Amino acid sequence: xxxxxxxxxxxxxxxxxxxxxxxxxxxxxxxxxxxxxxxxxxxxxxxxxxxxxxxxxxxxxxxxxxxxxxxxxxxxxxxxxxxxxxxxxxxxxxxxxxxxxxxxxxxxxxxxxxxxxxxxxxxxxxxxxxxxxxxxxxxxxxxxxxxxxxxxxxxxxxxxxxxxxxxxxxxxxxxxxxxxxxxxxxxxxxxxxxxxxxxxxxxxxxxxxxxxxxxxxxxxxxxxxxxxxxxxxxxxxxxxxxxxxxxxxxxxxxxxxxxxxxxxxxxxxxxxxxxxxxxxxxxxxxxxxxxxxxxxxxxxxxxxxxxxxxxxxxxxxxxxxxxxxxxxxxxxxxxxxxxxxxxxxxxxxxxxxxxxxxxxxxxxxxxxxxxxxxxxxxxxx
Amino acid sequence: xxxxxxxxxxxxxxxxxxxxxxxxxxxxxxxxxxxxxxxxxxxxxxxxxxxxxxxxxxxxxxxxxxxxxxxxxxxxxxxxxxxxxxxxxxxxxxxxxxxxxxxxxxxxxxxxxxxxxxxxxxxxxxxxxxxxxxxxxxxxxxxxxxxxxxxxxxxxxxxxxxxxxxxxxxxxxxxxxxxxxxxxxxxxxxxxxxxxxxxxxxxxxxxxxxxxxxxxxxxxxxxxxxxxxxxxxxxxxxxxxxxxxxxxxxxxxxxxxxxxxxxxxxxxxxxxxxxxxxxxxxxxxxxxxxxxxxxxxxxxxxxxxxxxxxxxxxxxxxxxxxxxxxxxxxxxxxxxxxxxxxxxxxxxxxxxxxxxxxxxxxxxxxxxxxxxxxxxxxxxxxxxxxxxxxxxxxxxxxxxxxxxxxxxxxxxxxxxxxxxxxxxxxxxxxxxxxxxxx
Numbered sequence: 001x002x003x004x005x006x007x008x009x010x011x012x013x014x015x016x017x018x019x020x021x022x023x024x025x026x027x028x029x030x031x032x033x034x035x036x037x038x039x040x041x042x043x044x045x046x047x048x049x050x051x052x053x054x055x056x057x058x059x060x061x062x063x064x065x066x067x068x069x070x071x072x073x074x075x076x077x078x079x080x081x082x083x084x085x086x087x088x089x090x091x092x093x094x095x096x097x098x099x100x101x102x103x104x105x106x107x108x109x110x111x112x113x114x115x116x117x118x119x120x121x122x123x124x125x126x127x128x129x130x131x132x133x134x135x136x137x138x139x140x141x142x143x144x145x146x147x148x149x150x151x152x153x154x155x156x157x158x159x160x161x162x163x164x165x166x167x168x169x170x171x172x173x174x175x176x177x178x179x180x181x182x183x184x185x186x187x188x189x190x191x192x193x194x195x196x197x198x199x200x201x202x203x204x205x206x207x208x209x210x211x212x213x214x215x216x217x218x219x220x221x222x223x224x225x226x227x228x229x230x231x232x233x234x235x236x237x238x239x240x241x242x243x244x245x246x247x248x249x250x251x252x253x254x255x256x257x258x259x260x261x262x263x264x265x266x267x268x269x270x271x272x273x274x275x276x277x278x279x280x281x282x283x284x285x286x287x288x289x290x291x292x293x294x295x296x297x298x299x300x301x302x303x304x305x306x307x308x309x310x311x312x313x314x315x316x317x318x319x320x321x322x323x324x325x326x327x328x329x330x331x332x333x334x335x336x337x338x339x340x341x342x343x344x345x346x347x348x349x350x351x352x353x354x355x356x357x358x359x360x361x362x363x364x365x366x367x368x369x370x371x372x373x374x375x376x377x378x379x380x381x
Numbered sequence: 382x383x384x385x386x387x388x389x390x391x392x393x394x395x396x397x398x399x400x401x402x403x404x405x406x407x408x409x410x411x412x413x414x415x416x417x418x419x420x421x422x423x424x425x426x427x428x429x430x431x432x433x434x435x436x437x438x439x440x441x442x443x444x445x446x447x448x449x450x451x452x453x454x455x456x457x458x459x460x461x462x463x464x465x466x467x468x469x470x471x472x473x474x475x476x477x478x479x480x481x482x483x484x485x486x487x488x489x490x491x492x493x494x495x496x497x498x499x500x501x502x503x504x505x506x507x508x509x510x511x512x513x514x515x516x517x518x519x520x521x522x523x524x525x526x527x528x529x530x531x532x533x534x535x536x537x538x539x540x541x542x543x544x545x546x547x548x549x550x551x552x553x554x555x556x557x558x559x560x561x562x563x564x565x566x567x568x569x570x571x572x573x574x575x576x577x578x579x580x581x582x583x584x585x586x587x588x589x590x591x592x593x594x595x596x597x598x599x600x601x602x603x604x605x606x607x608x609x610x611x612x613x614x615x616x617x618x619x620x621x622x623x624x625x626x627x628x629x630x631x632x633x634x635x636x637x638x639x640x641x642x643x644x645x646x647x648x649x650x651x652x653x654x655x656x657x658x659x660x661x662x663x664x665x666x667x668x669x670x671x672x673x674x675x676x677x678x679x680x681x682x683x684x685x686x687x688x689x690x691x692x693x694x695x696x697x698x699x700x701x702x703x704x705x706x707x708x709x710x711x712x713x714x715x716x717x718x719x720x721x722x723x724x725x726x727x728x729x730x731x732x733x734x735x736x737x738x739x740x741x742x743x744x745x746x747x748x749x750x751x752x753x754x755x756x757x758x759x760x761x762x763x764x765x766x767x768x769x770x771x772x773x774x775x776x777x778x779x780x781x782x783x784x785x786x787x788x789x790x791x792x793x794x795x796x797x798x799x800x801x802x803x804x805x806x807x808x809x810x811x812x813x814x815x816x817x818x819x
Binding site for chain 2: 001002003004005006007008010013014016017018019020021022023024025026028029030031034038039041042043044045046047048049054062064068069070071072073074075076077078079081082085086091092093094095096097099101104123124125126127128129130131135136137138143145146147148149150151152153154157159160163164166167170173175176177178181190191192193194195196197198229230232233261263265266269274275276279289290291292293294295296298308310311312333334365366368
């Protein structure tokens with residue numbers, strides 16, 4: 001493994017340095033049918049789950065096959081995607097916001113062989129490489145975060161919980177039988193770099209124990225004031241303790257003020273918080289981002305905690321499945337999960353989804369909490 | 382032969398959904414074989430070691446990654462996330478395994494040529510593992526050593542004319558929906574403004590000078606496919622001011638069952654024949670539609686452009702011609718003070734290149750105020766809550782408008798400004814006492 005220089009000279013970092021180039025221009029990558037008809041599309045139709053046609057004013061058609069992808073993806077897998085795009089799509093493709101891959105072609109005759117080709121490809125372990133679906137009144141790909149693959153504050157794994165969930169909800173990805181679309185999202189800690197807080201169903205990793213403190217190392221490894229400043233609830237204070245006759249500068253944590261976010265750990269490696277029993281899953285439900293019919297909504301916490309049951313999280317997936325089935329059975333056409341819950345009432349939602357309502361689900365976090373309590377006698381028995 | 386036994390991860394190889402474990406294993410195998418004779422610049426067995434460390438996390442129920450401290454490329458304060466393994470002796474191949482965020486092209490269209498170029502570079506100088514894409518929108522290069530950061534950056538710039546994205550307290554890589562490229566609903570060119578602002582504000586993107594992160598996101602219509610309203614500090618949502626365009630013949634075709642409702646989205650279940658009254662008119666939130674004597678009418682001034690009818694009958698109804706966007710400010714995920722949805726600031730603005738009005742009357746005044754007043758790690762939405770929405774109006778110069786609120790305040794505790802009250806606040810007590818005894 002000999003080092004090969006790119007041309008960068010560490011002794012003269014500014015020599016021939018290129019900065020602030022920004023991204024490549026999007027128009028370089030448009031398929032010709034997109035370049036020609038941009039801004040002049042008339043309508044679209046879902047021909048079958050995962051297969052769309054967009055029709056332009058010119059009469060041109062763009063056929064799209066949407067396949068689910070793991071957002072975690074190797075170059076070997078990307079090259080296989082390239083091979084397919086070269087074969088059927090003249091070397092063009094795109095990714096969606098929800099980590100799906102879209103193969104586009106203006107040639108109708110390419111759709112069927114491409115579909116068969118995509119469906120025939122399996123990973124060595126047996127799973128599908130390119131499931132077709134994710135359109136219409138169903139579930140599309142679950143957006144997610146890094147989890148145990150690459151993050152320092154996760155309370156659960158992201159790729160694994162998503163794989164387990166999508167295996168259970170696979171039919172809803174490939175058919176369109178739900179009352180409306182249902183968006184499931186996953187974030188592996190409450191910092192939510194995945195912004196799951198407006199999803200029909202959100203899977204959220206959650207810690208339940210305040211960080212431990214490595215008293216003997218903290219002053220050497222951390223800028224203590226930075227760790228203190230990082231705490232969103234001001235739960236951390238500077239303090240001194242005596243260990244082995246030596247006085248050490250350290251911090252103390254007011255446990256009841258800690259919200260387990262791990263921000264202090266980001267600043268200071270001497271404050272780890274991961275814990276096998278403490279960590280697990282929160283389920284939230286009823287959010288949406290679309291303005292369709294009513295305003296976007298936040299997801300609400302409907303299950304305060306499910307332990308991590310890796311590798312397949314059976315309690316979590318069964319609970320999600322129960323919610324999806326109850327929604328599918330009971331909601332009206334076009335009704336999103338949150339709209340359904342509001343129509344029938346949350347008391348009914350818990351009943352129909354067979355979820356236990358516990359005190360954890362009543363908001364007590366700062367002012368907005370009050371607005372979520374019931375100030376009327378209108379409720380259902 | 383696999384380097385580590387992975388009994389937990391192996392259980393994630395079955396089932397219909399694509400297995401990330403199988404993909405990771407195939408990359409480990411590809412590197413072990415090295416059929417392309419690549420001079421790997423980071424450990425050849427890094428994917429094996431990643432399998433090992435993730436397996437260990439599955440065993441322990443705890444992550445084995447540490448936060449990375451300060452790594453990056455010279456002159457930039459973002460785009461690289463440091464990452465170290467907490468078991469470097471067991472897994473030397475991933476002892477240092479940093480992330481690079483590569484700024485995606487707007488709309489995430491690619492040629493296979495460009496993707497191959499990225500693959501070739503990342504296989505040689507990194508782990509060959511990516512996220513396509515990260516939550517903010519970047520292409521994520523997952524895992525390389527500290528010494529390769531400058532090398533990857535150099536090759537991206539010099540060979541691929543490609544920059545890295547944002548992280549930390551700066552402008553995060555902006556992202557947009559597919560927009561007019563392949564969507565009939567898009568009311569402005571989301572990709573063009575996304576690209577333009579990304580380039581205009583390269584300094585803000587690469588060199589942290591903000592109190593915290595700042596996100597632009599661009600949705601071409603109120604369906605909000607990139608969730609700008611929920612997760613961007615400045616959210617652009619396409620809208621229009623004139624009539625929804627109606628093709629009455631196509632309306633009849635929906636009623637007659639010739640066209641499937643909602644573009645076929647509900648085709649998987651038998652919902653019975655399409656009923657325009659029940660499925661469109663009655664579900665209209667403002668009841669601004671009616672269907673009488675074979676004609677569909679929309680009372681435009683009462684329409685709030687929620688997209689329901691257009692979504693249900695895309696071949697009959699089209700967004701209007703007088704298009705632009707609504708601008709909303711201050712969305713963020715829950716940490717710290719609870720989630721915030723973006724608040725409407727500009728009901729309508731034309732979105733036209735070179736976007737000077739948006740830059741000069743919205744973006745830059747807001748940034749100036751936030752950089753002046755924002756506390757460390759305070760998102761724009763939290764500053765607005767702390768100082769009041771009026772302050773946003775003050776710094777941008779927009780006039781108060783009932784469209785900005787759900788309802789007027791229910792307390793009368795208005796903090797009047799001195800110049801709003803005739804005569805000001807300074808008064809003469811002795812003059813007052815001439816008429817009012819002590």
